[in-house]
Amino acid sequence: MSILFPETPEFSGALYRPSRVEADVMDLEIEGSLPAAIRGAFYQVSPDPQYPPLLGQDIFFNGDGMISAFFFADGKASLRRRYVQTARLLAQRREGRSLNGIYRNTYTNDPLAAANNTTANTAVLKYGDVLLALKEDALPYAMDPQTLETLGVYDWNGQIKSATFTAHPKIDPLTGNLLAFSYEAKGDATPDMAYFEISPDGKLLHEIWFEAPYAAMVHDCAVTPNYIVLPFIPLTVDVERMKRGGQHFQWQPDLPQLFAVLPRRGSTSDVRWFKGPADGFQGHTLNAFEENGLIHVDMPVTGGNVFYFFPQEDGFVPSPETLSSSLHRWTFDLNATSDRVEPRPLNHYPCEFPRVDDRYIGQPYEHGFMLAFDPTRPYRAENGPMPFQFFNLLTHFNLKTGVSDSWFAGDSECFQEPIFVPRSADAPEGDGYVIALLNHIADYSSELVVLDSRDMAAGPVARIKIPLRMRMSLHGSWSPAE
Template identity: 55%
Template structure:
């Protein structure tokens, strides 16, 4: 490689310096004891750029997708990691350099890749119908073999969805295993078109609904219940003319209202109803459920935009510590003539990357795990300001009782997204284990920690030591057993 990665915030340090590792490691070192119930694979994916950015600098979210599989069996843990061989990745590997420009702006790409998908498959890795789907919300899924992590190719569900963008946060209906998904900017760059899909457990498309959003917006996640879909429309907007001129895909516009579109799953989209909320930033959904004529949606929220790479053009980026963070319950009253969403605070502290038990998705629930941040526990005098996307706590919250347990990884540590694993097939909701990668900022090392949800504040029951540093990842999922054909 003749060009070095830049010494800019998204490419340096224990969290963001590229790892660029592919390979397998058998029998990772374990401190403590792996719970006997953990028999399966923890898949996760990270944006990990294979080549330095073409335009000299880039953002974290534009890295190539690298999938890691931690395979648990009989108290042992093996590790496997491979890049997702997207069209973009293969073109750049052949050229031995980056060929794509600004994030999601094809007008800034090298002419040699005109018309080629710029999807990075770097945001989520989801098992479905015997395959792994590596997901990035601006493109089709990329299918991978779950046993070898070999890339199969772009996946359009056997020609059932065309070349439409596909969310990185599909949901599984716990009643029948169907996959529920959507795509935004589905009619082309900066379009207001949104498409909603439902696929049966074998991958057959059962429903397709098209709607139009109030404005062309980033819709990173969504919520489902047995009868409804909720689309959070955050005021981060796309503009085609700006992209043609070489500008950024998205802009934060806090003068626009935050809106939620509530739509029936069994309708044609004409019934969608828009509820308005004060301007705020929200990315990830915890859960939603129906309560008579009301629908409750639980999401972490902040009073301002925490995506540093998406700012109001011409305005300075506010410091994240000036924002208020919380876990919010939004309620939409379908029996009311009003259009205002009401809010309730469930957890009044910084939090993100929330997860509930997969068996209660879309249903009334009680338990959740998420990442938190307490700056009083961070060695700022020794380390200086923390990196962006910094979380030093694991949180287990009981949303019914309003209580929470936390564990801090240390004064120089940062967690990656936590994943919940149920203790057994018949275990009560929320009873199980928390898996999370923990980056050590001073030693530039990483370990996988395992905590029991019944005693989170006691810390890990096991620590799996990794001989390689893992770059900050985004999302992952646990698949029980050795065979995911039915997953």
């Protein structure tokens, strides 16, 4: 390859320099003792561009989907990495160069680019007998859970008619059903939304189609036994802007944080809309539950635009240090006559990529696991400016007591999204292990760390050495052994 990747923050440094390595590494080195109870697979995906950007620059979210699978059994761990063989990636490989322009803007693509523009790079989830590589701009790709062979676009045998599919479906622990949604469901900038409930054997059980007031990013959702809540981030979409070569999304500080609340077994007419404060960025959901006729949704919220690469119309982007962030609770009263909702903070520090004990999705719960940032902790100046998505704490937060138990890995370390593994199938909620990738910025290396959820501050019980650098990822999931 004669063209080099640009030396911009999105393509350089220990976190964002492309890795581009497909590999099989058996029996990884382990420092400490890996609990034998950890049996299964940890899947995660990173945007990892195969080729330098067509336009000379790009954003992190536009990289090709690279799936990493860590397989655990008998106190040992192995790693397998493969690209998702999307139509987009295969077209690039045929031409030996990037064919895709601005993020989610096909009007800026090379004429030789594939019609299907997705990178399948945001989340990965095993459901049924396939591994789903998900990105919210298209239907998912299915892969073999063991070999990571790409099987093709997955639409549940033609049952899902939407143009798009969320990267953040939920599995209902009570039924095993997959709960999912689509935004821009009829194509770019359409206000159409859809909700789907799919059984473990792949049958579409229920769907609801409705229109939102406008097309905007709906990245995550929250579910309870009876409802799904969809948070609309004030990043709106405009096709005419895209045709002019602009970004798919644009921040609108005047818009409220908007929520759609749907009964899971309801219809279009049952959708309720709620509005929160303007100029707020709702992150990923931690969990939700019903209590005395109310629906509680817990998620990090930031006061302003987090995504500097999607500025508002006049180009303004707030400085990161001016943005306050913490975990908030939104409470929706479906009997209320008002459509206003105000969140209340649950903690007082920046946090993101929250995870719950999956056995308690949609249920009253106590324990959350997340990445956090403490600006008072030391950071080595030789590392240069703190990169985007820099988190220096791995945290267990007790929502009932308000107590945080965190591990700080050092002055040159950055965590990637954690997962939680129960100590046993019948262990109490939150009793188990927290697993996360840890990037060492100073020496461009990575390892997988395993912590006991009962004592996070003590640090890892096992450090799994990875003989290659893992680019910053987005999301992952745990699949227990059969």
